[in-house]
Amino acid sequence: MAELTKELSQVKGDKPADPGKDVRVHPNPEPPGKRPLDVPTGTPTVIVDDLHIVYRVYGAASEAEKGNAVNALTRILRRQGRPQMKEVHAVKGVTFVAYHGDAIGIVGRNGSGKSTLLRAIAGLLPPHKGAVYTDGQPSLLGVNAALMRELTGERNIVLGCYAMGMTPAEVKEKYQEIVDFSGIDEFVQLPMSTYSSGMGARLRFAISSAKTHDVLLIDEALATGDREFRKKSEERIRQIRESAGTVFLVAHDLRVIEQTCNRVIWLHKGKIKMDGDPKEVIAAYNKG
Amino acid sequence: MSQPESAVADAQAGGRSGQEPLAKLAKRYGLRRAIARPRFPVYLRLLWQRRHFILTYATSRNVTKYSSSALGQLWQVLTPLLNAGIYFVMFGVILGGGKDIDNYPAFLLTGMFIFTYTQRTVTAGAKSISGNLSMIRALHFPRASLPLAYTIQELQQLAISMGVLLVLVAATGEWPTWYWLMIPVVLLLQTLFNVGAGLVVARMGAQMRDLNQLLPFITRTWLYASGVFFSIQAKVVGAAGLPQWVADLMYLNPAASYIEWMREILIPSYNTAYGHHPPTMVLVSCVFWAVFALGFGFWYFWRSEERYGRG
Numbered sequence: 085m086a087e088l089t090k091e092l093s094q095v096k097g098d099k100p101a102d103p104g105k106d107v108r109v110h111p112n113p114e115p116p117g118k119r120p121l122d123v124p125t126g127t128p129t130v131i132v133d134d135l136h137i138v139y140r141v142y143g144a145a146s147e148a149e150k151g152n153a154v155n156a157l158t159r160i161l162r163r164q165g166r167p168q169m170k171e172v173h174a175v176k177g178v179t180f181v182a183y184h185g186d187a188i189g190i191v192g193r194n195g196s197g198k199s200t201l202l203r204a205i206a207g208l209l210p211p212h213k214g215a216v217y218t219d220g221q222p223s224l225l226g227v228n229a230a231l232m233r234e235l236t237g238e239r240n241i242v243l244g245c246y247a248m249g250m251t252p253a254e255v256k257e258k259y260q261e262i263v264d265f266s267g268i269d270e271f272v273q274l275p276m277s278t279y280s281s282g283m284g285a286r287l288r289f290a291i292s293s294a295k296t297h298d299v300l301l302i303d304e305a306l307a308t309g310d311r312e313f314r315k316k317s318e319e320r321i322r323q324i325r326e327s328a329g330t331v332f333l334v335a336h337d338l339r340v341i342e343q344t345c346n347r348v349i350w351l352h353k354g355k356i357k358m359d360g361d362p363k364e365v366i367a368a369y370n371k372g
Numbered sequence: 373m374s375q376p377e378s379a380v381a382d383a384q385a386g387g388r389s390g391q392e393p394l395a396k397l398a399k400r401y402g403l404r405r406a407i408a409r410p411r412f413p414v415y416l417r418l419l420w421q422r423r424h425f426i427l428t429y430a431t432s433r434n435v436t437k438y439s440s441s442a443l444g445q446l447w448q449v450l451t452p453l454l455n456a457g458i459y460f461v462m463f464g465v466i467l468g469g470g471k472d473i474d475n476y477p478a479f480l481l482t483g484m485f486i487f488t489y490t491q492r493t494v495t496a497g498a499k500s501i502s503g504n505l506s507m508i509r510a511l512h513f514p515r516a517s518l519p520l521a522y523t524i525q526e527l528q529q530l531a532i533s534m535g536v537l538l539v540l541v542a543a544t545g546e547w548p549t550w551y552w553l554m555i556p557v558v559l560l561l562q563t564l565f566n567v568g569a570g571l572v573v574a575r576m577g578a579q580m581r582d583l584n585q586l587l588p589f590i591t592r593t594w595l596y597a598s599g600v601f602f603s604i605q606a607k608v609v610g611a612a613g614l615p616q617w618v619a620d621l622m623y624l625n626p627a628a629s630y631i632e633w634m635r636e637i638l639i640p641s642y643n644t645a646y647g648h649h650p651p652t653m654v655l656v657s658c659v660f661w662a663v664f665a666l667g668f669g670f671w672y673f674w675r676s677e678e679r680y681g682r683g
Binding site: 129138181211221223239 | 394404424507510
């Protein structure tokens with residue numbers, strides 16, 4: 085359940101840029117295909133082919149039902165099966181091709197399947213139907229789940245680097261860079277639970293951006309910490325984007341998407357509603 | 373290049389006409405499925421590359437485990453000690469279970485500590501996937517790293533509780549012999565079995581949420597069937613009058629086998645008392661379970677590798 089609430093809070097965190105206007109179903113279901121279809125340099129790096137993702141969500145069990153062996157047995161006898169389990173069809177038949185050098189922004193309302201789509205591209209969620217083909221191993225920018233609050237910053241850096249698949253030599257090499265970039269100085273010796281939320285966010289961002297990727301998926305990693313650090317992290321994101329082949333960006337700040345992306349996909353209720361030039365798509369998205 | 377063009381056009385129109393041009397396009401550019409399960413030998417190699425992560429993760433979990441309690445790491449010693457005390461009072465003093473066994477405290481402690489190792493690994497393993505979904509949905513690594521890390525965490529705990537056990541056993545009058553050199557061998561075999569069992573329950577726990585609720589039943593039944601509080605030979609054949617093959621069958625239970633062998637090592641008076649010395653059958657059972665569980669566990673877990681993220 086903890087994962088689910090985290091998931092939900094994450095989804096709740098992103099608002100459309102203009103919350104005043106409710107986004108409604110676009111009257112024209114056939115979006116204009118503005119993009120040059122097969123540009124000479126266009127080597128596909130990510131192909132999403134009629135992708136369907138189905139999540140399993142478990143209903144909340146009451147405190148009394150947990151952990152007690154006797155209750156477990158009676159529940160099994162009574163209901164003959166699982167507790168309330170629902171299936172959520174989060175992505176319903178998404179198809180697109182991303183090319184080398186693309187920076188693709190993904191916009192959509194809360195719960196439109198943006199984060200789910202990124203996870204499927206990263207190969208972390210199995211498709212219910214359809215397939216995702218990729219060149220190399222796409223990675224999500226984010227290492228939060230592997231870190232432990234009770235550990236010191238020092239140990240968390242090592243743990244996070246290993247979790248991203250670094251070798252001990254790489255960890256040694258990157259360690260100082262991470263500490264310097266995060267700017268937490270002597271706090272690195274203290275448990276992360278003693279950090280302020282800004283410091284924690286800085287350290288997490290510093291760890292997760294320490295690795296280079298072929299295909300990079302960024303899920304609202306921007307805009308953490310104070311203004312100085314935000315500048316630093318935007319700069320870092322730009323560097324990452326330049327070294328990565330293809331970047332996907334989910335962000336609630338439409339300005340960031342317009343600035344950094346050369347293509348925007350608008351997801352609505354798990355389907356692509358529009359796909360094309362950032363200006364046009366964002367304009368249509370704002371209009372609803 | 374006409375085929376991919378139409379594919380993209382189709383894609384942007386939101387519908388798909390024709391057959392599978394995108395799969396062909398992917399093949400032409402050498403793209404692979406994002407979530408393909410690697411072949412088994414490749415999988416094992418990937419897992420080996422993650423050994424630093426597995427070790428660090430296990431150690432970190434051990435470090436943080438008692439961080440909120442005042443006595444901290446001292447609980448790693450206190451927990452097995454308290455357990456031993458309770459079981460001795462309960463089964464040795466009150467129920468009088470040890471009347472026909474020479475050194476009952478040593479007998480009980482050995483059984484309890486060895487069984488606890490397997491029991492804790494299985495219980496932890498069942499939660500290793502279902503309790504780490506957020507990590508599985510955010511990072512790439514061979515998923516078997518998690519049940520492995522949990523087993524290693526229990527192994528690190530065992531190192532401490534084994535020290536406690538040896539001190540206690542020596543305190544009951546069983547002095548170390550050369551045979552004690554076999555202790556690491558038994559523990560190694562048991563660890564291999566635990567790794568395999570942990571992998572199996574990890575997959576089962578990921579797919580059947582109710583396993584975590586049922587496990588207390590299963591492990592308790594297992595505890596009683598493994599002869600932790602009593603001698604299987606004496607109770608089943610001696611007291612109940614059942615045929616010998618029933619006792620033999622019970623000794624084939626992996627937990628009973630490891631307990632039995634460890635008792636043979638630690639308590640010299642034990643192996644002469646019941647005449648099953650040397651316990652060839654027990655030795656064979658220990659080795660068989662280690663090899664079988666390890667092989668089957670990895671294979672069984674790997675078969676579902678790409679599906680663990682779904683929850």
